[in-house]
Amino acid sequence: MNMDARAYGQGETIRELLTDAHHEMKGDLVGLWSIVSHGRVVYRLEGGDLREFVLLYVATLIAHGGIVIDGANDGIHYWRRTDRYGTKAVEVAEAVVREWIAQGEPDPPSYEGIAFTLPDYLESEDNLRANNPFSSWPVPER
Numbered sequence: 001m002n003m004d005a006r007a008y009g010q011g012e013t014i015r016e017l018l019t020d021a022h023h024e025m026k027g028d029l030v031g032l033w034s035i036v037s038h039g040r041v042v043y044r045l046e047g048g049d050l051r052e053f054v055l056l057y058v059a060t061l062i063a064h065g066g067i068v069i070d071g072a073n074d075g076i077h078y079w080r081r082t083d084r085y086g087t088k089a090v091e092v093a094e095a096v097v098r099e100w101i102a103q104g105e106p107d108p109p110s111y112e113g114i115a116f117t118l119p120d121y122l123e124s125e126d127n128l129r130a131n132n133p134f135s136s137w138p139v140p141e142r
Contacts, residue, residue: 022064029117033108059093
């Protein structure tokens with residue numbers, strides 16, 4: 001993958017994006033759906049280049065304090081922490097990419113599957129179903 005490839009329309013390079021990717025987690029979550037879509041649509045990546053992009057993006061998030069989250073299914077929260085992919089950045093990234101590849105490398109639907117965030121998001125108002133205007137949305141399933 002060419003780290004100096006620019007986003008469609010001459011935007012930032014992949015290198016620049018990955019340098020700042022972890023900032024997106026501040027007060028929010030970053031879904032695998034968003035990472036995959038960004039690589040495919042914005043950088044027009046496919047095959048091995050897209051897999052590498054997803055791997056590097058996930059590793060960057062985890063290396064900067066991010067955690068993997070998936071559907072809470074407790075009726076109170078949307079998301080919960082999961083360590084089933086491991087705890088170290090490369091370990092998590094490799095496991096996430098392996099699972100995504102095994103699923104056929106789909107574009108996951110928004111708000112389904114796994115996402116990444118900083119630990120404090122789990123205790124925020126945004127993660128409480130009762131305080132969220134979208135509380136009627138289905139809980140993400142695994």
